Amino acid sequence: MAQQLTATNDFVIKFANVNGSGSASANELFARAILRMGVPVSPRNIFPSNIQGLPTWYEVRVSEAGYLGRRGGLDMIVAMNPETWQRDLAEVAPGGYLFYDSTRPLPPEMFRDDLTSIGVPLTEICNATYSDPRQRQLFKNIIYVGALSALMDIDPAVIEALFSEQFKGKEALIDKNVAALNLGRDWVQKNLDPDICKLKVAPADAVGDRIFMEGNAASALGCVYGGATVCAWYPITPSSSVAEAFESYCRKFRKEPESGKSKYAVIQSEDELASIGMVIGAGWNGARAFTSTSGPGVSLMTEFIGLAYFAEIPAVIVNVQRGGPSTGMPTRTQQADILSCAYASNGDTKHVLLFPEDPRECFDHSAAALDLADRLQTPVFVMSDLDIGMNRRLCAPLEWDDSRKLDRGKVMTADELEAGREFGRYLDVDGDGIPYRTLPGTHPSRGAFFTRGTTKNRYARYSEEGADYIENMERLVRKFDTAKSQVPQPVLRRAEADTRYGVLYFGSTAPSMDEALDRLGNEGLHVNAMRLRAFPFPDSVAEFIAAHDRVFLVEQNRDGQMRMLLCNELEIDPARLVPVLHYDGTPITARFIHGAIRDRLAQYQVVPLERAVS
């Protein structure tokens, strides 16, 4: 028998369930309870493209050190799905644990000698207590949470407090849930050695004031705070909950008190062609508007995105990326729409992309995107992904400065027109490439213009003149240059010692990257790191690359799309950018990044610092 895994506040547990069995809320309860004990957790839903019946998993990493990336490997499996039993079991590290329903005796081949098997007769306990099949199903989940809490020393009072919050005002429900929880706890305490499980949770103080939120809800809230009034969307995993959350936040915050009328409009459109069309129509007419979608939706939107680029209309697209191409891996995560978004549409186009690392940045970037779109009069993408979008993630609390104004950009007013100020819709008056616009209906006789996707001159008149075309296209490049200083700037993390090696990363890779950097640093392998937060790339990105002999580029796609974009836009020698690519649809892990960079550095014969000194 392998040595039993022993850990306090540092392990990975995975729940294997059947989709639609009501396990999701019980599993989240488990994660929240640990969080309430002051120990950081990062849960991840691993779910099929299915509503009921297929396997689904919920993986919880418990890490007092605060590592929120996926760790890789598994210390305990809660095996509630016979169908995936064998593969679930195979994933557990030697010395790990199998938690299962022992109501019926199982043949020996269903177990592993090197694991500790913890059987609790869940079905038997359930059937003895409940007669209604739905209750049996739901409370079975709570009973296993109870059993686990007893095994791992999770404070039951914390769970009871969570029940009281969740079912506030429904005392009967609270009592029922507490009773189910205790059924599991009592059985374990009566029948098992308290030390059978050596994975324990102990109270700590490592959570602080952080919040536990899904990126999609945060993006939605960012759109509310950023002043979006129109949301047009078409359902697609993993982005649907952005629009749904926007609508529910609006119901709370955007009703006119006297009349109950809505200060927002949400349209579930007929397809993504229509959703982006509505966003563009609203943006043209001066309302802040956004859509949320995922890869296939962006593909459909591209012609319109080109129109918004060329006709210079604000639009915000929250792209919650999933595995592509085509329908790809609809319920798995990737960062594989970088190029399709950066250059979306025919002709020479470039679009502003923002890369949030967690829900806090989903909030910040979504609000910022609405300002940027108005200021730059162009489409702006918020490039979230399934990993941060659909999982609750611990992150800094959301903040808002009440003195902040919605920056509507260069909109010429009726008074300015009346005063005789010159208006040319595509006239660059101050060299930043951004022209003034007017909104329809502004002035009875001045400032009207015709918006079109065809070539035009500075005064928005149709033109097929090459010179007019080039002037316009060059101004658009100038405008894109202006964007460099307005987008969120990259974040630099310097290694403890000087190094010729650097690493670039972005988006949901951040927590795993942080952990990998710690590990490399502990091993004396020093790498400077820069987290990209936007395209176009501010000058500091080129400077960072120039300052290192080799720069690793960590991304979650097959082709190294960010690397291509950097090479193309900054004219960087591809040999200097070393791809570190992970794209099987699971979130990238610190183990993977650490291993890949360590092996590469060994190839370059980098001697770890401590060893060189000793």
Next chain:
Amino acid sequence: MTYITKPKLHHPSLKRNAVGFTRRDYEGQVSTLCAGCGHDSISASIVQSCYEMAIEPHRVAKLSGIGCSSKTPTYFLGASHGFNTVHGRMPSVLTGAHLANRELIYMGVSGDGDSASIGLGQFAHVMRRGVNMVYIVMNNGVYGLTKGQFSATADKGSVAKKGAVNNDAGIDLASMAILMGASFVARSFSGDKAQLVPLIKAAMSHPGAAILDVISPCVAFNNHKGSTRSYDYVRHHNEALNRLDVITGSAPITAEYEPGAMVEVEQPNGTTLRLRKISADYDPSDKAAALAHIQEQDNVGEIATGLLYLASGRQDLHANLDTVETPLNRLGEADLCPGSAALEAINKGLR
């Protein structure tokens, strides 16, 4: 292509309407369409309607798709903002624009290729949403701008200029609009101003999704013998249903029409549509009868024109969404941003 700017000098004798504009003020740039194109006649009818209705030009937003027809917004209402969007997807842009500012008058202009082929989906959905607009299809049965291919409204059996025969069933946009939930559905002919102008006015005063399917011969590609969208064909097969005038609350406009039975239809916004029935028993409020009538006429090779269907009591998109009276594009921070205290409460709930 060159543009001859029209002299904007107002001749003192030009008559001004109630809001002080002359007919000139409703014109746009010089058309670059083929001489004799039906679309130009429709533009002229739009100019006349807006002038006569005394609409301030800047209160109108005109949106179109792509095609010869969709170019026309450049040729009328030069003082209005316009938006030439992408092929077949003007309806979504118009919907978004309307959501942003409910106070303007929205005019969508499209072609039969634009609306019945590439844009059939958006056409259907903008009708069922009840977007308050006038949607004009300049229907010539061909793709004019791409030089004469059949469009989806071309009748089965019609013959193209180069001799090809259309074997596919034609889509009737008027029936389709009725089925999809449009509340004002009319058909007319570009060459029949006397019928078209009142219909445009009625559509503009209708507070909901109003569509005008206007047959508009393409003199370059679809005005030959064998075409069912030619001037001659339409003149001979046009069965006009009713003549109407519009009475807006403030300025009644009446016109002389041949005598006949008359019905007055009160609209939800207080305007009255006065229908002079030619076909004495035609009742435009009966949806099933309207569909049947279009079909019956089609069976005998006739095109039913006039106000085919008028629904009462249907709500428009803003009413359905229950949006505030103030246009959304005018709401500021105080209305839109819940502020830091609310955010702190949200943070609290997420710990």
